[in-house]
Amino acid sequence: MIIRGQFDIDLSQLKEEIMLLGSMVEKAFEDTMMAIKEKEYAKLDDIILNDQYINQLELEINEKATLMIAKQQPVASDLRKIIVSLKVSSDLERMGDLTVDIAKAAKRFKNVEQLNGFEDELQTMAEKAKVMMTSVFHAYRGANVMEAQKIAAMDDEIDTAYSNFVKSIFEVVAVETGVTEHVTQLAYTSRFIERIADYCTNVAEWIIYEVNGKRFDLN
């Protein structure tokens, strides 16, 4: 007889719901960047609207986790799994919000031809962030510490790309006129992507905590 079989089922369902939340955030981010690339800005409204489902699922996960703590009084690794589910779902929800921020910023983009190169750079940054998301969700599913530790190196790359991006884009403002609004929105967007990558790193830290019981600063 497996003792606590139902509790184990509840724990894996909780993880599945977080994976679902992750895939919703991942899709929203991917769709946003695709709409920007294709200049289909109308699609961004749907993404902004759909964020409510991400928020809703995060609340459901919180309620489920709270009930599991109240009813099952978990300890040690069981407790960590539930605490981490609360933390990770909150980080994912924030990643969803940042995706909405990107969508809102993109709606203010102007068509400035001489800045197209910067838009391409943004897409490259976003692709890296997307790889981070995929890796960190995979690491979370498998509770894989080795994989989680590699996330930090990816974050460093994005941090460097972000600071180079901001520096060079504001150099354009100095020489071009009438581009300030677009440059500002591009800079915001790069900042939002960089923040999303930071949240991926947070999730990676929580994976390490879930497995080892120790907090580990990957930043």
Add this chain to the structure above:
Amino acid sequence: MALMKTVVREKNVEEKLQQHSEENVNVFKAKGLNLWYGNDQALKNINLDIKKNGVTAIIGPSGCGKSTFLKTLNRMVELVPIVRTTGSINYHGVNIFDTSVNLVELRSSVGMVFQKPNPFPKSIYDNVAFGPRVHGIKKKAILNDIVEKSLRSSGLWEEVKNRLNESALGLSGGQQQRLCIARTLAVEPEVILMDEPTSALDPKSTLKIEELIQELKENYSIIIVTHNMQQAARISDKTAFFLNGEVVEYDDTDIIFSTPNDKRTEDYITGRFG
């Protein structure tokens, strides 16, 4: 030669100081303790230092040896005639198994509270005064003081002060258990052994006993065997996990219930076996 003597003397002083400081920290020191009931070995090579003025919880599945270990600490276990032990348990620098140890003194200094409240079919007063009377205290004024002090320490005084001469059997289960604790305190023990003291009590009485344990640990060393892991987590400073007569893990309670070292401990406290 003089130098040799000085070195030897310093070494002796050092050993004594170390022993003294160990006694200040630990009340018991079990070393290589083995115990058999006939041919069945119930305790295997137990090495445990029990903290002074703290609460030590002993957890583990049924038949793991935790109650046996508890009852070994005041040699109550020897009431079973087929018991045989090897190894030592140091208490105040003396091995409690030494032939010189006076069992009556040991058991009054290491008191015990059992699973089911077991008051004598006497008045509340006589229950608490029983031990001191056995020890020869006859003066009413002294007995009154002891009874009041013990009942206050066990948190029962306010509830029973006006009916001290009524039968103890008229008290509720939780009150009876606190009376048994008062009865133990009346002979001024240093250590209180508790064998599942709340398993027969309702949740409110259980919490009262737990509060009481927290208060008592200021002045007494408490060792508690419990099946209720949340209780061990709530009230103890140290936790020992016993399995098949062995100590699998012994550490700060905070560590045992958050990041235990041994997979068997983790499996037990998370309810995966036992």
